[in-house]
Amino acid sequence: MNVDLSSCDREQVHLVGAIQPHGVLLVLEEPALRIVQASNNSADFLGIPCELLVGQCLDGLLGGENTAAIRTQLVTKKLISAFTHLISVPFLLHRDGVVHISGNRIDGLLLLEFERTSGNVQMIPAYEYSSRLQDMIQQLHGGAGLLSFLTIAVEQLRIVTGFERVMIYRFDRDGSGEVIAESKDAALEAYFGLHYPASDVPEPARRLFALSPLRHLPDVDYVPVPLFPDQSPLIDGRPVDLSHSFLRSVSEMYTGYLRNMGAKATLVMPLLKSDKLWGLISCMHHSEPKYLVYEQRFPIELLSRMLSLRIGDLENLDQYAYRTQLDQVYSQLIGEMGWAKNHQEALFGNKINLLSGIDADGAALLEAGKVTLLGITPTEYQVGLLAEWLVQQEAGVLATHYLPYDYPAAEDFSAVASGLLAIRLSRTSLTWVMWFRREVLSETHWAGDPNKPVIINSKGKECRLQPRSSFALWKETVRGHSHPWLDCEIDYVSKLRQSLLDILVERSCQLVRLNTELELSNQALNSFVYASFHDLKEPLRGIHNYAELLQLEEDGHLSEKGHQRIETIIYLTDRMHHFLEALLQYSHISNIEQDFQTCSINRLVEDIVDLVKMTNPNDCITFDIQPDMPVMMCNQTGVKVIFQNLIMNAIKYNSEAVKTIKIGCYIINDCPVFFVQDNGIGISSVFHKYIFQPFKRLHGHKEFGGGSGIGLAITQKAITRQGGRIWIESEEGKGTKFCFTLGPEFTGIRD
Amino acid sequence: MKKMRPLMIVEDSDEDFEVICWALQKTGFTRPVIRSKRAEEALSRLFPEFLKVDGVEPLPCLVLLDLNLPGMNGLQMLEELRQIKQSLSIPIVVMSTSNNPLDIAACYSFGAAGYIIKPFKLDQYIEKVRELMHYWFNTVILPEIERD
Numbered sequence: 001m002n003v004d005l006s007s008c009d010r011e012q013v014h015l016v017g018a019i020q021p022h023g024v025l026l027v028l029e030e031p032a033l034r035i036v037q038a039s040n041n042s043a044d045f046l047g048i049p050c051e052l053l054v055g056q057c058l059d060g061l062l063g064g065e066n067t068a069a070i071r072t073q074l075v076t077k078k079l080i081s082a083f084t085h086l087i088s089v090p091f092l093l094h095r096d097g098v099v100h101i102s103g104n105r106i107d108g109l110l111l112l113e114f115e116r117t118s119g120n121v122q123m124i125p126a127y128e129y130s131s132r133l134q135d136m137i138q139q140l141h142g143g144a145g146l147l148s149f150l151t152i153a154v155e156q157l158r159i160v161t162g163f164e165r166v167m168i169y170r171f172d173r174d175g176s177g178e179v180i181a182e183s184k185d186a187a188l189e190a191y192f193g194l195h196y197p198a199s200d201v202p203e204p205a206r207r208l209f210a211l212s213p214l215r216h217l218p219d220v221d222y223v224p225v226p227l228f229p230d231q232s233p234l235i236d237g238r239p240v241d242l243s244h245s246f247l248r249s250v251s252e253m254y255t256g257y258l259r260n261m262g263a264k265a266t267l268v269m270p271l272l273k274s275d276k277l278w279g280l281i282s283c284m285h286h287s288e289p290k291y292l293v294y295e296q297r298f299p300i301e302l303l304s305r306m307l308s309l310r311i312g313d314l315e316n317l318d319q320y321a322y323r324t325q326l327d328q329v330y331s332q333l334i335g336e337m338g339w340a341k342n343h344q345e346a347l348f349g350n351k352i353n354l355l356s357g358i359d360a361d362g363a364a365l366l367e368a369g370k371v372t373l374l375g376i377t378p379t380e381y382q383v384g385l386l387a388e389w390l391v392q393q394e395a396g397v398l399a400t401h402y403l404p405y406d407y408p409a410a411e412d413f414s415a416v417a418s419g420l421l422a423i424r425l426s427r428t429s430l431t432w433v434m435w436f437r438r439e440v441l442s443e444t445h446w447a448g449d450p451n452k453p454v455i456i457n458s459k460g461k462e463c464r465l466q467p468r469s470s471f472a473l474w475k476e477t478v479r480g481h482s483h484p485w486l487d488c489e490i491d492y493v494s495k496l497r498q499s500l501l502d503i504l505v506e507r508s509c510q511l512v513r514l515n516t517e518l519e520l521s522n523q524a525l526n527s528f529v530y531a532s533f534h535d536l537k538e539p540l541r542g543i544h545n546y547a548e549l550l551q552l553e554e555d556g557h558l559s560e561k562g563h564q565r566i567e568t569i570i571y572l573t574d575r576m577h578h579f580l581e582a583l584l585q586y587s588h589i590s591n592i593e594q595d596f597q598t599c600s601i602n603r604l605v606e607d608i609v610d611l612v613k614m615t616n617p618n619d620c621i622t623f624d625i626q627p628d629m630p631v632m633m634c635n636q637t638g639v640k641v642i643f644q645n646l647i648m649n650a651i652k653y654n655s656e657a658v659k660t661i662k663i664g665c666y667i668i669n670d671c672p673v674f675f676v677q678d679n680g681i682g683i684s685s686v687f688h689k690y691i692f693q694p695f696k697r698l699h700g701h702k703e704f705g706g707g708s709g710i711g712l713a714i715t716q717k718a719i720t721r722q723g724g725r726i727w728i729e730s731e732e733g734k735g736t737k738f739c740f741t742l743g744p745e746f747t748g749i750r751d
Numbered sequence: 752m753k754k755m756r757p758l759m760i761v762e763d764s765d766e767d768f769e770v771i772c773w774a775l776q777k778t779g780f781t782r783p784v785i786r787s788k789r790a791e792e793a794l795s796r797l798f799p800e801f802l803k804v805d806g807v808e809p810l811p812c813l814v815l816l817d818l819n820l821p822g823m824n825g826l827q828m829l830e831e832l833r834q835i836k837q838s839l840s841i842p843i844v845v846m847s848t849s850n851n852p853l854d855i856a857a858c859y860s861f862g863a864a865g866y867i868i869k870p871f872k873l874d875q876y877i878e879k880v881r882e883l884m885h886y887w888f889n890t891v892i893l894p895e896i897e898r899d
Contacts, residue, residue, distance in 0.1 A: 527851075527853075530849065530851040530853075530854070534819065534847075534848050534849045534851075535819075537848050538764070538767075538819070541848065541869060541871055542764070542766040542767065544871055544872070545766065545770045545873060546766065548872065548873040549770070549773065549873065552873065574871075577871050584850075
């Protein structure tokens, strides 16, 4: 049989059909007020055995006057929830003390409870009682926050009730509880801070506690008093429901439990928040049974109700203060975002950061594959994996206080992060902000081990549960749970997320705007460059044309010197023209459209070589082209410019009779490196760093065909546009080898 | 006797005009040449009735158009011509210093019949003009009917 702790919940405490001995219960039929059932102890209180009472009418027992008074009350009062006090009459047997009669209706029956306050009970005078209460209320006003308020409350309650121990017990969402305030006799063992499994106050008991404003067990070792007759007066044979009864007998499990704790008497009052059971005020007496009579209980009951009313307020106030604090942090963080360059700078400042204000142990930002950590967190690697899991979750905001149950890999770091609060800042790129909470119950005091099976009664086949045989303190490791995230915390991070997203959108709009502006200004610059070249070239061409005209038409009139000077004008304007063309070409490299396509480097090089051979028919050039160069994703126009310039360069700066040009490729770190090598004049290493500068020439204008000095600058620019780089391996007189890549290289080890 | 229709050159620069004429002469070009220094003036000559100018001059059979002109530039003139409903049967060849691909594409899209980048050297100049004239006057048949 599968027996777990929830089996306890089946015990039907309210249908026991018995009461405690400190009062008498009568069950009556209306309107005749005929007694149909009576507790077996009626003789002790009323002087009439229950056998004789059953069948009688109430006026026979109480007399006409008292019965009439009760009838009046019955007309005006509904008596459907708790027992309500009807009348108090002098004690019937000895005229000593008073009997208090209260009533309640259930299932069409009237239940009357008789409770005696004997004359020798030491009553605190009313004036003193009220002054004590006033004092208590005064004290309670001094409490700042819920916990200090409750601490004062238990102190005061112990004074007022005289119980040796008063504690306040708060339920968690799962029904388990914790002692959050305690006032006790110095000799007693402290229960403060203990956690109780949900089964210690099972669901039926919790429901009954919520119904009764006060439960009192004057003597744990009482003998239950059955009702007579034991057949139910109800037609369907159900036992009479004693849920609201003050005298109702309690669960054996409860008394057993109390015995384990060494308690002799208890008084329990519910603390309700918005009509829901929030916690309990539990008073215990350990040295002897303790009975509080009606008059003594009444003000305490009022007090517990007053506490209930304050709890909601105080808890809200605590949350309100926390919420206000989070609001302030929120404003500050968003303020930081205003000027920070990125999330990391804004959210991880020294003064204000992700951990400011919020009750979390660690925080993390994952952006563009980079993890930034703060406080107590899992490792960067673990956070990275966690983010990958988060991506599969649809929510933009995720809160859990038992992460290892949602994400089993979190077992490895549950001690530091059993609680996770995460916000997603981008769907496409992996951007998350996370807060972590430690495993809170890793070292918690449990009042009994909830994992230890309860003992089943050896005789009982229907799973009657025995109370704990021991109340020893168990240290229980509840793995994988943190304190749950509060609504205001979730609200805070949601708000933060929204604002961060808004800022992102704002920034990307700005970027689009800037890009558009940049594009326009690029276009304008481009037209400007063309227009200026045009304007510079026009007069230059005029000079050149006129000089040529002079030379052609007026040759006969010119002296030898004049002839030379005309030659010089033509030469200089030619140079100027080349210079302008080169400059235009250089500025054009940036305008080559960045469309990347697959391109066979071999075919591209062969095309260029064909062209070069055609344009340099007088040179004797040997090309040695490696046949297996790769096919690359690249910008064909750009790559053409690169090879063209390097090959032209190799031919130009070469005085050998046979010019040898070797073109090939080798691989370094998975990246192809191309080279163009010649047997030309070479370049001294002194100049290696200058040769890629525009218009940097190493030779005179009339040497080596008089280039403009822009070729290598254009080459380098074209390579940079491809994402690659160029370098030179050369020595003067030993030829030159230009090496280059057409894309980024991987410097690290790739996985 | 049928009068030969002239070649129109729209060119503001005297130097360039002189060099073109020199090159034409070198190639043995014999037709009359009329010159407009501004695009507006050229338009009025091409469309005398439209622009309410008395048509006393003969219409050109070919126009060489510079782009960089004061006032309305060559490109604007081409655009203007395109907007005039009456179609122009006279081919217009652009001669410019500009080698800006955008300029070249724009000229063709506005109906230019050709585009020549003004050469830097005179021998190239003569070569270009020779090719051009050979094409338009010896290869294709241009309208020769004179207005009455």
